Amino acid sequence: MEIFRSLALVVFICAATFSWAQKNDLGVWYMYFGNNKISKKWNWHNEVQYRNFDAVGDLEQLLIRTGIGYDLSENNNNVLLGYGFILSQPYVNGEKKENIEHRIFQQFITKQKFGRFNLQHRYRLEERFLQDDFRMRFRYMLGLNIPISQKEMLPKTWYASVYNEIFLHFDSSVFDRNRVYGALGYVINKNLRIEAGYMNQLQESRNRGQIQIGFYNNIPFNKN
Structure with a gap:
């Protein structure tokens, strides 16, 4: 029963954020992340x-990403090669494109633990094939x-989650954006958890x- 009460509270938090978003013209991102072992490494x-x-x-925007990673050390120091498909529908002069x-x-990705503090550093390099352009970008996230x-x-643990991520271009306009995030999360079991939070995204123009x-x-997915 405890898990159902906890999940009900998370749903209540989500419902409150929906109402807040509608009143304040905020966007909402629904996100699923899977990181599944297929062998020991x-x-x-x-x-x-x-x-x-x-x-x-x-x-x-609809974003779909996948990739294969390898642990350089046990459950840590992971390198990964991946692919992403991104469908964007921005407003341009009032019309959707x-x-x-x-x-x-x-x-x-490398992880560190200091007492209760579980840190994660993520370094990501992207090659972006746009419809009429090619760009490269570097991202660093501290979570x-x-x-x-x-x-x-x-x-059955409640936790706080925060991160900061900076995006940098490989051209004259180096700064792309910065994201700051804070959330409340719940660990359902050792393999599943859920979060509801707020992220502020700062770009040059908005x-x-x-x-x-x-x-x-x-x-x-592996037997062990």
């Missing part, structure tokens, strides 16, 4: 993000998960907030 990354200009129905991007990316209701990130609802799946 190898993992499969799978990800879908459905991003809206409002709470639901006004598509801003459609853009498609194909993206290849390479990344390195932090802090368990609240228990000392460790164990099942500063916009996003509500984010994320589901994380780490169920292993």
Whole structure:
């Protein structure tokens, strides 16, 4: 029963953020992240993000990413090669346009633990094949998960999640954007967790907030 009460509270938080988004013209991103072991060293990354200009129905971007990763050390220091498909529908002079991007990316993730603080560093290089252009971009993210209701990130644990990520171009306009995020999360079991939070995205020409609802799946596919 405890898990159902906890999940009901998460759903309530999500419903409140939907209402807040509609009243304040914030976007909402619905996100699924899978990171599944396929052997002792190898993992499969799978990800879908459905991003809206409002709470639901006004598509801003559909992002699908996948990749194969390899642990350089046990459950840490992971290198990954991946591909992303991005369908964007921005407003240009009041009218919606459609853009498609194909993206290849390479990344390195390393984790550290200091007491309750679970840190993650992610370094990502992207080769972006746009409809009429090619660009390269570097991203660095520093993320932090802090368990609240228990000392460790164990099942039935509430936790706080924060991150900062900077995006840099490989051309004269180096700065692309910066994202700052804060959320409340719940560990359902050792392989599943859910988060609801707020992200502020700063770009050269605009500063916009996003509500984010994320589901994380780490169920292993290998027998062990």
